[in-house]
Amino acid sequence: MTSKSDERHFELSINGNRHRVTDSYPGESLLTVLRDRLGLTGSKGACEEGECGSCSVLLDGNLVCSCLVLAASVTNCSVVTVEGLGGSTDVQTAFVESGAIQCGFCSPGLIMAATNLLERTPEPTVDEIREGLAGNLCRCTGYGRIIDAVQVVVQQRKNGRS
């Protein structure tokens, strides 16, 4: 028998906690639920078509754009948002210390993407970093320092100081 979940009232598992969502509208994205219903405003919304990456979250460990996830369809998944990282991971610290943050709008998405990239590829080349972060746009165009920040983390982890 196929299980069915209610489109409007459902529960999501986010950063290890169960969250009750009520009165979700039909077709509402995970991004909208996170920001407007649950107050988790770390994930940013800009293009809402998967181009900018500012809404990136981990869905069962995979990096996805939360604007392209139907919220009511992921009741059985585990979601990690930038809030779930805590605030002082080595990636976050490296972004701050490398000056990889200007206006900060793209930072949550880029930090999620960089965190995920280093899980998949612990020692990426510059080309691999560029390709790995290609789905995240920084309109301040601070890409140089963003790539620096990722390299700083790689070096720190290699030196065992992280």
Add this chain to the structure above:
Amino acid sequence: MPVAHPRSIGELTELLDEESHTVLLAGGTDFMVGLNHGSTRLAPDDLIVDLRLVAELSTVEVDYQQQVLRLGAGVRWDDLLTAPIAEIAPCLSQAARTVGSHQIRTAGTIGGNLATASPAGDGVCALVALDATLVLTSSRGQRTVAVSEFAIAPKKNVLERDEFIERVDIPITEGWQGYSKIGTRNAMVISVAGVAVVLSSESNTCRIALGSVGPTVILSTEASQFAGTTINWEIASITSADLETVVEMTRASATPIDDHRSTAAYRKHAVGVLTKRLIEQGLTTLRKSL
């Protein structure tokens, strides 16, 4: 308007047989854009059918006996970048690597790319050149349709209301294959023009498929046949005059339009250039292994 989570082909088939207003949801990377921007609207009695948990749809099976690679429709772009798919169908992997970003490739599926029926579908272009076949399933049984016959117009395919794409069957061939596309930048781009070429050194045939230059992905039949007969397969070579004819035939089979991404004239030019480069690259590679 609930969301259904079938876990097997059996459950999915039964569900589509019972329910009359169903919307199939694969990776969501096209579907959600429509919902977010209001170009797609859900009716109150629509049942969203989430395909992600249907176990059989994510299987990858290599059958050397039948010489076929079977991909479940739910196989994601990221999976297409890995072995054994990347070894058996490298042009499909190349196409997959040009799709969106890592975020898009972890969510989007090959079945979704096919069902969306866009002429710019990178995966579709590779599958047409690979002469792949789709297995479409419903409670009434299964039928097979060539990928080249599946899309009939932009956003329109031959799926019946109660049918779904179960899998893609790709013939395993010896030879060379490649996919190339042109866009406005190197990542995150919808193709302005795309070409897939498959050179089969067993059957001495060539298949050229063109993307973004017509209402659907186009199999350039005449150019493919001409290339197949004029390539000297013993030495993996083609004369420059014959290659020019292939290029002209390729351009003649394209029916592009002017739109916000490019002009028809440029697209016609581009598919010729890409075809020439791919055939030259393929024959050079084949010569090295002679």
